[in-house]
Amino acid sequence: xxxxxxxxxxxxxxxxxxxxxxxxxxxxxxxxxxxxxxxxxxxxxxxxxxxxxxxxxxxxxxxxxxxxxxxxxxxxxxxxxxxxxxxxxxxxxxxxxxxxxxxxxxxxxxxxxxxxxxxxxxxxxxxxxxxxxxxxxxxxxxxxxxxxxxxxxxxxxxxxxxxxxxxxxxxxxxxxxxxxxxxxxxxxxxxxxxxxxxxxxxxxxxxxxxxxxxxxxxxxxxxxxxxxxxxxxxxxxxxxxxxxxxxxxxxxxxxxxxxxxxxxxxxxxxxxxxxxxxxxxxxxxxxxxxxxxxxxxxxxxxxxxxxxxxxxxxxxxxxxxxxxxxx
Numbered sequence: 464x465x466x467x468x469x470x471x472x473x474x475x476x477x478x479x480x481x482x483x484x485x486x487x488x489x490x491x492x493x494x495x496x497x498x499x500x501x502x503x504x505x506x507x508x509x510x511x512x513x514x515x516x517x518x519x520x521x522x523x524x525x526x527x528x529x530x531x532x533x534x535x536x537x538x539x540x541x542x543x544x545x546x547x548x549x550x551x552x553x554x555x556x557x558x559x560x561x562x563x564x565x566x567x568x569x570x571x572x573x574x575x576x577x578x579x580x581x582x583x584x585x586x587x588x589x590x591x592x593x594x595x596x597x598x599x600x601x602x603x604x605x606x607x608x609x610x611x612x613x614x615x616x617x618x619x620x621x622x623x624x625x626x627x628x629x630x631x632x633x634x635x636x637x638x639x640x641x642x643x644x645x646x647x648x649x650x651x652x653x654x655x656x657x658x659x660x661x662x663x664x665x666x667x668x669x670x671x672x673x674x675x676x677x678x679x680x681x682x683x684x685x686x687x688x689x690x691x692x693x694x695x696x697x698x699x700x701x702x703x704x705x706x707x708x709x710x711x712x713x714x715x716x717x718x719x720x721x722x723x724x725x726x727x728x729x730x731x732x733x734x735x736x737x738x739x740x741x742x743x744x745x746x747x748x749x750x751x752x753x754x755x756x757x758x759x760x761x762x763x764x765x766x767x768x769x770x771x772x773x774x775x776x777x778x779x780x781x782x783x784x785x786x787x788x789x790x
Contacts, residue, residue: 464751464753464785465753466754466775466783468783468784469781470500470505470781470784471782472498472510473490473780473781473782474494474780475494475780476492476493476758476777476780477760478529478530478532478776479531479533480762480763480776481533481763482763482764482765483535485502485767487500487508490782491543492529492780493530495514495529496510496512497530497533498510509558509560511560513528514528527545527546528547528549529545529546530543540593541555544569548568548569549567549568550566550569550587550589551563552592552593565593565601567592568601583609584606584635585603585605586606586607610655613655616643617637617638618638620637620669620671621635621670621672621673622636627698628700630646630647630648631646632646635673636669636670636686637669637670638670639657640667641656641670642656642684642705653703654703654704655705656706656707658686658688658692658707667690668690668692671716671717672720672731673685676743677723677726681726683697683698683708683743685722685729685743685746687717687718687719687720689716690716691713692712693731693741694707695708695746696708709745709746711746713733714735715734715737716733717732719731719732721773722743722764723773724764726743727742728741728743728787728788730764732760734758735758736755736756736757736758736777737755738751738783738785739751740787749788754781754783754785755779755781755783756779757777757779760776761775770786771789772785772786772789
């Protein structure tokens with residue numbers, strides 16, 4: 464299957480994608496550039512200048528201002544996170560991002576798409592920081608320490624927030640191939656779940672991505688590991704338990720997982736440049752999308768899942784737009 468169109472303009476890997484309204488797509492790249500694209504015309508509306516290349520993290524490729532992730536606070540505001548742990552909030556208009564409304568530093572040097580330092584996880588309230596006194600030092604909402612009841616898990620590799628049964632949950636994937644859930648209201652960790660149960664420690668490859676099913680009635684997580692595993696995890700909120708429903712081997716390592724808003728489909732961005740489509744309920748493969756020549760580094764579904772539109776970005780600097788199984 465081929466993409467609807469391919470957007471070209473970035474000169475480094477496209478690490479982040481964000482749909483905003485029906486007509487606009489934001490993209491962020493490894494050199495720190497953020498672009499806004501008009502989808503009907505497939506042209507760049509505006510772009511911010513990439514920072515000077517001398518801003519680097521020792522021993523890490525790319526600039527320290529390279530974009531890791533983009534998110535939406537409201538219909539009028541977005542945020543961007545860079546590799547040096549800085550988060551900036553913008554209020555874009557028709558001509559540009561403008562000066563950041565607020566900027567704060569998380570203190571985490573990130574190589575994956577979350578700002579986690581070691582095993583501790585820091586939570587920030589972006590809406591509160593948006594209206595905070597700019598002269599005051601920003602403070603995190605909370606810092607979550609690892610559970611002393613569990614063995615060391617290594618680096619936190621992936622994070623996802625969800626709300627089920629009225630309880631806010633934090634889902635984390637770790638270097639030791641485990642998934643853990645933290646109840647933010649009760650301030651309590653659930654029991655850990657190892658995605659690989661074999662005795663051979665070499666099989667315990669890091670979790671690369673975790674994604675909770677967006678449908679509020681669902682109690683399931685899809686996770687990928689560096690061992691080419693794609694796992695379907697179920698959870699029970701009252702019992703505070705995780706269970707491994709199934710695990711399948713993928714043809715290639717999936718560094719990213721995203722679930723469509725209607726819960727029917729999940730897509731994986733793979734190191735071989737392919738985007739693979741699965742049924743969420745059983746992980747059955749449905750399609751392989753050929754739109755990139757290098758590792759897929761970003762995926763995003765449009766808010767309107769009925770239209771079937773999503774985007775993928777890659778180390779090949781291109782963005783592919785797809786229309787997949789519209790309702």
